[in-house]
Amino acid sequence: MAEPDWREHLYTLVAAIPPGTTTSYGALARQISGASARSVARALSQLPEGSRLPWHRVIRSDGRIADHPGRAEQTERLKAEGVFIRS
DNA sequence: AGTTTGACGGAGA
DNA sequence: TTCTCCGCCAAAC
Numbered sequence: 317m318a319e320p321d322w323r324e325h326l327y328t329l330v331a332a333i334p335p336g337t338t339t340s341y342g343a344l345a346r347q348i349s350g351a352s353a354r355s356v357a358r359a360l361s362q363l364p365e366g367s368r369l370p371w372h373r374v375i376r377s378d379g380r381i382a383d384h385p386g387r388a389e390q391t392e393r394l395k396a397e398g399v400f401i402r403s
Numbered sequence: 404a405g406t407t408t409g410a411c412g413g414a415g416a
Numbered sequence: 417t418t419c420t421c422c423g424c425c426a427a428a429c
Contacts, residue, residue: 384410
């Protein structure tokens with residue numbers, strides 16, 4: 317098959333992240349065959365607004381919030397869940 | 404077809 | 417700890 321549509325897999329994994337916990341792009345990429353940290357990040361960047369995926373629980377491997385326009389919102393949400401963020 | 408861009412990661416300074 | 421450089425990879429120009 318020419319198209320490794322692992323997006324489904326990615327969505328499943330993201331949806332399975334327990335509240336109050338976080339994971340990283342690279343960690344997800346390692347769980348998905350054919351994906352890389354870059355690919356995962358790009359996939360999430362294209363996520364539609366209506367999706368109920370807890371995308372805010374995906375941060376960088378160093379425990380910081382990734383550089384992106386929704387970074388403020390993500391920080392707020394994580395803070396609301398009591399997640400410790402390296403600042 | 405070649406270059407740039409980006410919600411990354413890791414090593415080195 | 418922060419910054420830079422390089423590798424990776426697909427989409428956009």
